[in-house]
Amino acid sequence: MITDTHTHLYSSQFDEDRAEMIQRAKDAGVSRFFIPAIDSSYTQKMLDLEKNYPNDVFLMMGLHPTSVKENYKEELALVKEWLDKRKFYAVGEIGMDLYWDKTFIKEQQETFATQIKWAKEMNLPINIHCRDAFDEVFEVLESEKSDDLFGIFHCFTGTFEQAQKAISYNMKLGIGGVSTFKNGKIDKFLNEIDIKNIVLETDAPYLAPTPYRGKRNESSFLTQVVGKLVDIYGLSYDEIAKITTENSVQVFGV
Numbered sequence: 001m002i003t004d005t006h007t008h009l010y011s012s013q014f015d016e017d018r019a020e021m022i023q024r025a026k027d028a029g030v031s032r033f034f035i036p037a038i039d040s041s042y043t044q045k046m047l048d049l050e051k052n053y054p055n056d057v058f059l060m061m062g063l064h065p066t067s068v069k070e071n072y073k074e075e076l077a078l079v080k081e082w083l084d085k086r087k088f089y090a091v092g093e094i095g096m097d098l099y100w101d102k103t104f105i106k107e108q109q110e111t112f113a114t115q116i117k118w119a120k121e122m123n124l125p126i127n128i129h130c131r132d133a134f135d136e137v138f139e140v141l142e143s144e145k146s147d148d149l150f151g152i153f154h155c156f157t158g159t160f161e162q163a164q165k166a167i168s169y170n171m172k173l174g175i176g177g178v179s180t181f182k183n184g185k186i187d188k189f190l191n192e193i194d195i196k197n198i199v200l201e202t203d204a205p206y207l208a209p210t211p212y213r214g215k216r217n218e219s220s221f222l223t224q225v226v227g228k229l230v231d232i233y234g235l236s237y238d239e240i241a242k243i244t245t246e247n248s249v250q251v252f253g254v
């Protein structure tokens with residue numbers, strides 16, 4: 001059994017064939033799907049997904065850094081309302097993204113810190129999005145670090161040193177398609193990271209692994225990433241699947 005710890009199954013890119021796509025994943029052994037939030041415009045789609053797949057889909061709640069705009073306070077209030085209202089399995093995806101836009105850097109940092117505080121209060125893991133913002137993300141983690149801060153550094157693309165730093169804040173590394181890219185870099189040092197710190201993810205529909213690079217990603221393609229980790233760690237396919245699923249259970253509590 002393989003666990004996809006970060007997949008946007010509600011994306012409109014799956015509107016034409018969502019049921020078939022999810023069945024393909026299950027046929028490939030990928031049967032647990034953790035669903036990150038982005039902003040309130042996706043909430044109903046996430047709830048619908050959970051309704052249709054109550055045993056397979058686990059929802060997160062949070063405000064994505066690229067959705068931190070003029071109305072971020074209202075969006076944050078909705079996140080809090082949902083977190084208080086029902087069970088979610090993580091606060092995510094949250095973090096900082098300075099690749100697209102630096103206009104709201106201060107608000108992004110504030111929003112990230114606020115949501116980390118909520119996660120700690122509720123004893124939930126966080127799911128971190130970090131793009132072109134390692135220093136800024138680490139600055140917030142440093143100020144919020146504690147025993148009850150834990151989670152996943154989603155789509156980890158940093159250096160070996162940054163990986164060690166992320167792990168020092170009780171984060172596991174979300175590994176996906178990038179590990180299969182020729183220029184992805186992380187495959188060069190991953191064997192020096194204990195596999196107990198690794199979870200698998202697709203970030204579907206984005207970041208499809210080789211040989212599907214550039215195409216729409218889907219959860220069934222996670223088998224390619226398992227194959228890559230077999231090479232890196234010298235463990236069997238089943239061992240990689242089992243250990244990374246156990247790691248996901250440790251984070252999410254299910």
Ligand SMILES: [Zn+2]
Nearest residue numbers: 006036093203
């Ligand atoms: Zn994502």
